Amino acid sequence: MTPSRPCAADFTRLRETTMLYRCILQCCFGLLASGTLGVQLAAAQDVVDIDVATRRGLVSVDVESLGGAMGNRIKVRVQRRAGAPINVVVQPGLVLAPQGADVQRMAVVKLVGKYVPGNQYQRATVMVLADQQPHTFLLQAVCIDYHKSSPKAGQRYAVVDVDVRCQRILSAPLPEGASVWAYQSAIWMDRAGVASSELQRIFSVPAIEIQSAQKLIARAEQVGVESLAQVDVSADVRAQAEGVFSADPQVRVEAYRRVQGLSAEDRRKLQVLVDVNVLRNGQLPDASELRAANTLESLLPEGLNLPQLQIPESLDALTDLLQSLPDLVGNEDDDTDVIRFPRARLLPLMVGLRARRPAVRALTVRRVAQLNDPWAVDTLIVVLADPSPRVRQAAAEGLKQRTGQDFGEDAEQWRTWWTAAQDGSLAAPDPAAP
Structure with a gap:
């Protein structure tokens, strides 16, 4: 009797188990070779993924962002609840979901180290929980949701599970x-x-990082396509499904739709692989979600660059900066890159919105609200996420003044309404430009 070939679910479980054991062996050899935590590791009874340990109630976790979009920016406090000592590992691609705020989810790259007295940390690749005391660790992570804001320091997260595509x-x-x-x-x-040109324009990502990112994506696509060989379907079905691993999200969506036209049996065999590679039931994020709202700089109109201006830290400094506006305006005959009127007025306002003092930011917001420019509405909506209640209130009042609508400080409602109003039907005052 010929044994049946493994289905997609079997392959996924086998791959995850293999990666786990490989991670365990690397941890064991690394720690024992260095002598670091070797005795504790040998004494532990189990090695468990942190998401599994959390779901089983083996540990309690408190995850906090140190602020920013990426890097060694996640602090996690882990405490064993009961039972024998355990070792906890963190898989690449572990998703952390924000709590109480509409900011980006995070995907863990690796465990960096364990905190020690003095707010320092020692390198570590495994969380050794030999006792029931809380232990704090540092994780490296990146953001997932480009269309959302980056987390601020203190943002709390919940451990979810591993995203295979991120992994x-x-x-x-x-x-x-x-x-x-x-x-x-x-x-x-x-x-x-997101286009590489957009990342370079908004975040000044170096070319070597973009090229490396493209290599990482190509490798991930290759690994995904190779996984199809383990699925018991015809070569023609595999060819139709290969697109779900593409680096191009649109190609993935088209492949998803082709898979939906296959037989019920073929869809069942492929579903596990398809589900982890095509998001949101075959739907791409819409245009409004893909707008780069991560930074105020991203709201600058096409072709404008933020000059090297001093960020004002007093109301007088802001006034001086606004009065310097004519110095930023070039002549129409110039062939230089000097920003020309009328949108030159955006530049000092952009700088004012980055001030540390809430009073300066609030005054800048009121000046932004006076602009008869769509950029003003976009900016005021972004400013609704400002940590200062004073600044948020100024932004909400500015939006009401500018549009005649009133959604308070609800950024999501404002964004939904503003997207629908982009057809030119927006009823708004026509204040004189500052």
Whole structure:
């Protein structure tokens, strides 16, 4: 009797188990070779993924962002609840979901180390929980949702599970000369279809990081396509399904639709692989979600660059900056890149919105609200996420003044309404330009 070939679910479980054991062996050899935590590791009875340990109630976790979109920015406090000592590992691609805020989810790259007294940390690749005391660790992570804001310091997260598509990218070693920016760029390019030119324009991502990100995505695609060989379907069905691993989100969606036209049996065999590679039931993020709302700079009109202006830290400094506006205006005959009127007025306002003092930011917001320019509405909506209640209130009042609508400080309602109003039907005052 010929044994049946494994289905997609069997292959996925086998691959995850293999990766886990490989991670365990690396941890054991690394720690024992260095002598670090060797005795504790040998005494532990189990090695468990942190998401599994959390679901089983073996540990309690408290996950906190240190602020920013990527890097060694996640602090996690782990405490064993009961039972024998255990070792907890963190898989690449582990998803952390934000709690109480509409900001980006995070995908873990690796465990960096364990905190020790003095707010320092020692390198570690496994969380050794030999006692029931809380232990704090540092994780390296990147953001997943390009269209959302980056988390602020203190943002709390919940451990979810491993995203296999993220895992394929983040488990690969970085190409030579690349940094965590390559991982971040690859995730954004892969998940949201963000163009490399946009990342370079908005975030000044170096060319070597973009090239490395493209290599990471290509490798992930290759690993995915190879996994189809383990599925008991015809060569023609495999060919139709290969697109779900593409680096192009649109190609993935088209492949998903082709798979939906296959027989029920073939769809069942492929479903596990398809589900982890095509998001949101075959739907791409819409245009409004893909707008780069991560930074105020991203709201600058096409072709405008933020000059090197001093950020004002007093109301007088802001006034002086606004009065310097004519110095930023070039002549129409200039062939230089000097920004010309009327949108030159945006530049000092952009700088004012980055001030540390809430009073300066609030005054800047009121000036933004006076602009008869669509950029003003976009900016005021972004400012609704400002940590200062004073600044948020000024933004909400500015939006009401500018549009005649009133959604308070609800950024999501404002964004939904503003997207629908882009056809030119917006009823708004026509204030004089400052």
